[in-house]
Amino acid sequence: MSRVEFVQMDHSWRSRYESLTSWTWPSSYAVDELAGLPLPFEWEHSVALADRQDGDRLAAEAAFHPFPDFAVPGGRLPANGLTSVAVQPTYRRQGLLRRMISRYLDMSIARGDALSVLLAQEYGIYGRFGYGHASDVVTLRIPHGTRLAAPRSITDRTDLGVDVDYVSPDRDAPFIHRVQRAQSRPGTPVRELPGFQHRALTSPPAPAQPLRILRVTCHDEPAAYALFNRSQDAGTSVAAVSDWNALGTAAEYTLWQTLLNQDLIDTVEARRVPADSVLTSLLPDPRATSPSLHDDLWARILDVPACLTARRYSADLDLALRINDPLIKANDGVWTLRVVNGTAEVSPATPGVSPDVSLSVAQLSAAYLGRPVLAQATRLGPSDDLVEHTPGSANLLHTALSWPELPGTTWGF
Ligand SMILES: CC(C)(COP(=O)(O)OP(=O)(O)OC[C@H]1O[C@@H](n2cnc3c(N)ncnc32)[C@H](O)[C@@H]1OP(=O)(O)O)[C@@H](O)C(=O)NCCC(=O)NCCS
Structure with a gap:
């Protein structure tokens, strides 16, 4: 018992x-x-x-x-x-x-x-708790020597410095923290606690290879990093990158091109790459990298007004949303979402107001960071996750929630 x-x-x-x-x-x-x-x-x-x-x-x-x-x-x-x-x-x-x-x-x-995020081991677990699939990442296997197709305004930069070394937690933790904090891609978390940062920089025990780092500076300030392992995969030498970040186009180009130029590495396996990254934009032949797509962040809105007012929007709106949240009663109800010049005002709707759209909190959370999913869900017809009451309103919401930069995290937690 x-x-x-x-x-x-x-x-x-x-x-x-x-x-x-x-x-x-x-x-x-x-x-x-x-x-x-x-x-x-x-x-x-x-x-x-x-x-x-x-x-x-x-x-x-x-x-x-x-x-x-x-x-x-x-x-x-x-x-x-x-x-x-x-x-x-x-x-x-x-x-x-x-x-x-x-x-x-x-x-x-x-x-x-206001928001909870996670990376799911299995796809089917967290939707029942109000989490929505909120971003995707791609894994690329890039052959050694690939020349990224960068314009000269990027390749001619002389203000960037590069260094490759084994990881040193005390030296590298502050560098990585600076890069993560300056990143603005939606969905980017920051390792704040020293224990969290140092654990991520701890090499696995022998006989595994120690963790390596590539650091890029711009005017001697941290601009990009990649943590990578080297392993022999069936006779092929692979550098696997699963934790990286770059501030701006030139730093990201320099990061990946330097890795691709390293001797005795046959393949750079770039994991956790957002589909609209600088890297994917500059690949001369994306097919040669055997891209594979994977769900990335799952998000759950914990506080509807705090979340909806914290972000900016790509179009103005005035809609009443019925948000269904069986687990967090404060979220459950009809809300008015009014967006003027990209900034939202959110309030509980006056009793009796008819909603334009009904959404599960999981569906709203899936779209919240900018993953463009609502129009597609609407085309499937009414479901437990989305019902459009006012024709065209779900597409308006889709457009307002979309964002020029796709959401995603370039390191896992
Ligand atoms: C996944 C795991 C945490 C589930 O824990 P659990 O205590 O067995 O789950 P519960 O009994 O509370 O189940 C809650 C609900 O989730 C569902 N569920 C549990 N595991 C699931 C799985 N692997 N896939 C899909 N649904 C799952 C249950 O059917 C149940 O559904 P319902 O309440 O809607 O009928 C547990 O199996 C585990 O530790 N697995 C290995 C580690 C892992 O995968 N962790 C998740 C990290 S993201």
Whole structure:
């Protein structure tokens, strides 16, 4: 007989936490080695369930990273990123994830976070909790020596510096932080806490190769970085980049062209690339890179007025939206969204006002960061996620929510 109750984890739970996560995501570290690494989150930002009948066995846990200045179209808001969600195999499908999500949403709202984001291990899990598929990224396998098709205004820049080295956490953490903070692509989070940053810069144990970094400066200021591993994949030497960021076209061009010029690397595997990035724009033959598309961020609006007023819009609007949110009652209802000169005013609709569009909070969240999905959903006809009551209103909303830069994050959490 199990009695599973919420507990607040602290350092005394560290080895139980590492044991559960390394069961879930196999690691090249032993559990006691993992317990010696920097913890990537604060204990107060975790949710855990323990079995009181089984020596306080950790049955389930999740954690979140505060993203206090999360980039949304034309603005920033307080958000957080849910991560490390794991349930012990013998406790699965007993409602533990549902209990943790409910507790986590309450904690996030109490903190004043307006938006939750996550990267989903499986596509089908989080929609039921109000999350929408909010961005996509592409993986490219680019052959060594590819010449990016950049105009001379970019290739002739002399104010950029480049350095390649093994990662040094103390040296590189501030550099990476500066680049992440200056980025404005919607959906870009920033690793704020030192433990989070240092954990991301920790190399895997031997015999794996140590983590490497390419840094680009502009007038000696941080402008771009790429963290990469080198491995032998069936005789092919691959540099895999899964954590990178670049400020501006010239810095991004320099980052990728330098990697593509490195000797003894057959393929640069560029992961987490937004489809409208500088890199994809400059590829001379995109087919040669075998591009593959993957869902990226899942977003959940926690506070409708805070989210809708924090971003800017591509067209003016005056619509009444019926937002259906079974989990957060404060969101559930009819709202008026009035946009003038790209800036929104949002308020609960006067009782009796008929909505122009009805949307699930998951559908609105999927479109919120600028992923262009509403017009397509409308063409499919009325559904639980979207019903257009005033003809043309869903397309107007689609246009207003779209943004010149696609959402996406160039590093995972
Ligand atoms: C995914 C995981 C966290 C689910 O936990 P759980 O406690 O078994 O989930 P619950 O029993 O609370 O299920 C809640 C709902 O999610 C559904 N669900 C659970 N796992 C699912 C999955 N892998 N795919 C699709 N739906 C899933 C359940 O059917 C249930 O649906 P319903 O309430 O609408 O009928 C757990 O299986 C796990 O730890 N898996 C391995 C790690 C992992 O994938 N983590 C997610 C990281 S993003």
